[in-house]
Amino acid sequence: MSKPKVALYWCASCGGCEEATVDLTERLFDLVEAVDIVFWPIAMDFKREDLEKMEDGSIDIAIINGGIRFEEHEEMVKLLRRKSKIVIAYGSCAHLGGIPGLANAYPREEILKFAYEEAPTVINQDRVRPMKKTTVDGMEFELPDFLEYLKPLDEVIDVDYYIPGCPPTPDLTWEAVSKLLSGEIPPKGHVFGSDKSLCHECPLNETKPDEIKLEELKRPHQVVLDRSKCYLTQGVLCMGPVTRGGCEALCIKGGMPCTGCFGPLEGVYNQGAKALSFLASVIDIEDEEKYREMLEKLGFDPIGWFFRYSLAKGMIYRKKGDGE
Amino acid sequence: MSDGDGFEPTIVVFACHWCTYQAINLAGTSRMKYPPNVRVIRVMCSGRVDPQFVIEAFKNGADGVLVAGCHPGDCHYVNGNMKTMRRTVMLEKLLQDMGIEKERFRREWISAAEAKKWVEVVTEMVEQVRKLGPLKLAEREVVMNE
Amino acid sequence: MSSEEVKVEGACPTDEVRIGVYVCHCGLNIAGVINVKEVVEYAQKLPNVVSAKEYIFMCSAPGQDLIREDIKKCKLNRVVIAACGPEMHEPTFRAVLEEAGLNPYVLEMVSIREGSSWVHYEDPEAATEKAKDMVRMAVARARNLEPLEKMSGEVKQRALIVGGGIAGLASALDLAERGFEVHIVEKKPVLGGHAARMGQLNVEGRKVSGKDLVDYLVKKVKDNPNVHIYTNAEVTKVDGSIGNFTITVKLKPRYVNDKCTSCGKCVEVCPVTAPNEYEYGIGERKAIFLPFEGAYPNQYVIDPETCTFCGKCVEVCPEGAINLDEKEKEITLEVGGIILATGHDPYEPPVGEYGYGLSPKVITLHQLKRLLSEDGPTKGELVIDGKRPRNIVFISCVGSLGTTPNANQYCSRMCCSASLLEALHIKEKYPDAQVFFVHKDVRTYGKDENLYWKAIDNLVKFVRFEESPKVTVGKGEVKVEVEESTIQERLVIPADLVVLVTGMEPPKEIEELRSLFKVGCGGDGFLKEAHLKLNPVESLTGGIYLAGTATGPKSIAESIVAGSAAAAKAASLLSKDTIEVEPIVAVVDEDKCSGCGICVSICPYGAISLEKKEDGTRVSKVDPMLCQGCGTCGAACPSAAIQQNSYKDKQIIPQILAVFER
CATH class of the missing domain: 3.30.70.20 (Alpha-Beta Plaits)
Known part of the structure; x- marks a missing residue:
């Protein structure tokens, strides 16, 4: 019997997800033992043609990380989709847009202008911008275009499963892959991780009083957090309540409140809006002026606070065709 | 609806049962006129209005959203409207950061007796949003899984 | 995602969703503007709608029959009625659903009358479009409505009354006479509240004091075996809900037991004093004291805040009634309903407001009432600074109507009548006194209007102000300066006595009360009624009723009315064995x-x-x-x-x- 075929690919991502794969450490050998890695450009020399040559549906599992920001990403994931039985969106960027998705708060033009002209470290007197087509010494080169927005993977192709996290933990990765290889197939659309929020598994949950009432909010850099006490009750935003568990509460254990990388739970439409709602609810200020003042002083930044990983999913766009 | 002249905005209103919805009824029984551009969703308390609802409304085509409830101190549910206050203040900034003009999102306290205020708020808001035109957000083709 | 794709969980999971839409003409109220036929035809095409019909009056018997029959014939499991809003006919149509064998909660009413035809009558086309949108929205919502069961709970047929003032006493008496067990918890060591010290009242010209009324009620209450009274006690915890509350009450030590005969020997030896709060700060009392003559319980009490626990009183008490080691106790009460008759505080002007606190010649209305009361500190003789005042100036609306930066915005309602009554009282007692009534307004409403005319007849001088008057306190001299707004002349009135007509305020403990009982407060800070007009003695929390000045300024008569009304509302709950709540x-x-x-x-x-x-x-x-x-x-x-x-x-x-x- 031939071994299951696995493909790994990255799109707009930082490389952390690839690191996470390597962090499987010894288990990586078990994986290589169990499967045939047929495509993994970051680790081995695979070309697009290699993929094109494969029969449609011949790859068992394609694990794709990163968001879709370039034409190239779009083409490649569409190709991978065609060649694969199962596609997994791996990590926050593929799942929700992730950190690169924060760029969606700005139009494409503004990003290019800043990156190529205005950034303090840039020297570009001729204001040269990357061009789709360019001719050098009579030879024509073509670059993949920078798209209008970053899209999570499932807005470009059909996705079967999600492994969340920035990056996903090696244990969760291992659990998910071994489940799929053993034929334990969850329903389509399943997000690996816990079905409950991080609070449920948080080691500090015990210390949380039944009622939380925050007299004021603080930014994490303004306080020395007591690491033995629920961070939210100390007045800092912890995304734990609004974030899927399954990450082993690594940030919490490391002394940082949760920033929400595992994304929302089932039934939550918009992680950021929900985070805003729960936080606003437990602030114990009834005087609107005082409240506005407090937010002002904190440099209130709802996108940064609540949408760190989910802006590409949670941003308001008009669906194509609606605005006519 | 067309982009050019004659654009008629759609305003989604979330109204609490005890105050604003009663003001809307009173406007009805008093035969007060206001633009027909509003679509009202009744909830028991403005505190039920999840910021997700507002985002869903904008995402799906609302040109404006109004969240309205009882005046501070007058909430039928002790202090539900205070949660509305805190959520909408944050939401206001979020929507602006997402590129939505501030006139498109409003929070108003309208008591059961304030049919006139309801009419004024709605008339003014429809007028302002009509001037702004349709929501100018990038269109994005959403293909899969949503 | 479209509105149809949000799946129904729990509700008829195996059944297909079958919706009936009924569009009412409401005579011409709807049909005169909206093209009902078009709306019905539109509704028929909506997903899951298996029947859509119109009728001239859906709420009429034939209209109801039509829906009932349709529910059975078309096997409907959701119903949308486009007519008026839910306020009026939701109960009607819920009953229709129930009669047809459907759960009453799978009904959605959409008000195309108030929400469209009545407001967009000038644009029938837009009104029709809006009605269609509204129906489509209602259908989308109805698709996922679930059948719900009403819930019921046991009712403990006992009541807790918080506050033993005149309203609380009235409530207690009414409930006890109906046969319910009643527990009164009063924070102070005596019953009677402010009314007991109110002095003379206006009872159709007869001389009746607040104390008389309190005595009458207290006697009836204490003789009723259904009533349990806890004075010097405080509610510290409220658990449970309508029909079934568990109340924790702290019984503060009184240090004096019921062997006390009120002989007063202890007071003679007590070395410490405090301002007498029962006389609104006039004079002092000892640490051991009887709040006022004829108080109930007529038993001395020690104020632990003032007492040094020196033990001198213990030595002299002939009855051995004093025990300085008495400890706080706690009891729990199981009750079905609660009446909050927690009263008000008199407005206390800050020092310097109209000269208050700067001269003994400036006093409040409450203090004046004590001075003029026969059981008061001067036995009813008006003596100020050792002399009987001749020129007496009342300044109205102190702490009310926003007359000073510190004042409340509302009218305290009772102060005009109460102060004119005292003005007349003074005129009767000391005919040579000159009484000025410096007012922003005179609101002797209803039966008290006679006080105003009597005051004019008795030559009380009315001086009206727009701009708040100024009180200057010089060496032994007090002057009131006021711009008379009718004759537009500046008057300077030398005063032997200035009476600040102070209003009512929410009690200082209102915040604790609010969070303890989970009731709301209105913008004025008083406890909030469920509906000012329709439910004026019910709170926003089920099973908790409000009486007396807890909800805002009231006269004694109004407080008693509210007390009785709250008792009646509580009785209708307590007379049930179980209570049903909306699910x-x-x-x-x-x-x-x-x-x-x-x-x-x-x-x-x-x-x-x-x-x-x-x-x-x-x-x-x-x-x-x-x-x-x-x-x-x-x-x-x-x-x-x-x-x-x-x-x-x-x-x-x-x-x-x-x-x-x-």
Whole structure:
């Protein structure tokens, strides 16, 4: 019997997800033992043609990380989709847009202008911008275009499963892959991780009083957090309540409140809006002026606070065709 | 609806049962006129209005959203409207950061007796949003899984 | 995602959703503007709609028959009625559904009359379009409505009355006479509240004092075996909900037991004093004292704040009634309903406001009433600074109508009548006294109007101001300067006595009360009625009623009326064995709940608690009898685990989406 075929690919991502794969450490050998890695450009020399040559549906599992920001990403994931039985969106960027998705708060033009002209470290007197087509010494080169927005993977192709996290933990990765290889197939659309929020598994949950009432909010850099006490009750935003568990509460254990990388739970439409709602609810200020003042002083930044990983999913766009 | 002249905005209103919805009824029984551009969703308390609802409304085509409830101190549910206050203040900034003009999102306290205020708020808001035109957000083709 | 795709969980899971839409003409109220036929035809095409019909009056008997028959014939499991709003006919149509064998909660009413035809009558086309949109939204919402069961709970047929003032006493008496067990908890060591020290009242010209009324009520109350009185006691904890409250009461030590014969020997030896709060600060009392003559219980009490516990009183007490080691006790009461008759505080002007606190010649109305009372500190003789005042100036609206920066905005309602009554009292007692009534307004409403005319007849001089008067306190001299707004002349009145006509304020403890009993406060700071006009003695929390000045300024008569009304409302609850509540309460999906406690933190009724499960994790639990169905927990729940019945995300979100599915 031939071994299951696995493909790994990255799109707009930082490389952390690839690191996470390597962090499987010894288990990586078990994986290589169990499967045939047929495509993994970051680790081995695979070309697009290699993929094109494969029969449609011949790859068992394609694990794709990163968001879709370039034409190239779009083409490649569409190709991978065609060649694969199962596609997994791996990590926050593929799942929700992730950190690169924060760029969606700005139009494409503004990003290019800043990156190529205005950034303090840039020297570009001729204001040269990357061009789709360019001719050098009579030879024509073509670059993949920078798209209008970053899209999570499932807005470009059909996705079967999600492994969340920035990056996903090696244990969760291992659990998910071994489940799929053993034929334990969850329903389509399943997000690996816990079905409950991080609070449920948080080691500090015990210390949380039944009622939380925050007299004021603080930014994490303004306080020395007591690491033995629920961070939210100390007045800092912890995304734990609004974030899927399954990450082993690594940030919490490391002394940082949760920033929400595992994304929302089932039934939550918009992680950021929900985070805003729960936080606003437990602030114990009834005087609107005082409240506005407090937010002002904190440099209130709802996108940064609540949408760190989910802006590409949670941003308001008009669906194509609606605005006519 | 067309982009050019004659654009008629759609305003989604979330109204609490005890105050604003009663003001809307009173406007009805008093035969007060206001633009027909509003679509009202009744909830028991403005505190039920999840910021997700507002985002869903904008995402799906609302040109404006109004969240309205009882005046501070007058909430039928002790202090539900205070949660509305805190959520909408944050939401206001979020929507602006997402590129939505501030006139498109409003929070108003309208008591059961304030049919006139309801009419004024709605008339003014429809007028302002009509001037702004349709929501100018990038269109994005959403293909899969949503 | 479209509004149809939000799946129904729990409700008729195996059944196909079958919706009936009924569009009412309401005579010409709707049909005169909206093209009803077009709306019906439109509704017929909506997904899941199996029947759509119109009728001239849906609420009429034939209209109801039409719906009933349709429900059976078309096997409907959801009903949308486009007519008036839910306020009027929701109960009517819920009954129709029940009679046809459907659960009453799968009904959605959409008000195309108030919401469209009555307001867009000049544009019938737009009105029709709006009606179609509204019907489509209602259908989207109805698709996911779920059948709900009314919940019921046991009713403990006993009442708690917080506050033993005139309103509380009236409530207690009424309930006790109806046969209910009543527990009065009074914070002060005596019953009677402010009324007991109110002096003379205006009872159709007869001389009746507040004390007389209190004595009458107290006698009846204490002789009634159904009544249990706890003075010097405070409610510290309220658990449970309508029909079934568990109340924890702290019984503060009185240090003097009922062997006390009020001989007064202890007072003679007591070395410490404090301002006498029962005389509104006129004179002093000892640490051991009898709040006032003929108080109930007529028993001395020690104020532990003032007392040095020197033990001198113990030595002289002939009855051995004093025990300085007495400890605080705690009792619990199981009651079905609660009446809050927690009263008010008199407005206390800050030092310097109209010269208050700067001269003994400036006093408040409450102090004047004590001075003129026969049981008061001067036995009814008006003596100020050792002399009988001749020129007496009343200044009205002190602490009311926003006359000073510190004042409340509302009218305190009773002060005009009360002060004119005292002005007449002074005129009668000391005919040579000159009385000026410097007022912003005179509001002797209803039966008290005669006081105004009598005051004019008795030559009380009325001086009207727009701009607040100025009181200057010189060396032994007090002057009132006022711009008379009618004759537009500046007057300077030398005064031997200035009486500040002070109003009423919410009691200082209002915040504690509010959070203890989970009741709301209005903008004026007083406890808030469920509806100012329709439910003036009910709070926003089920099973808790409000009486007397707890909800705002009232006269003694009005307080008694409110006390009796609250008793009647409480009686209608207490006379039941069980109580049914609307099931639009919050429900928790334990599989989703992570026990983060956000809902627990924000529930205005304390209806949600965290329950520890066997594996040590916690989940939210809703007490459906306490939950009032506001849904704010659902808006905040970060896991979408807590949802409000009939207002779940899956019911509201499709309604939002449907707006745009034109």
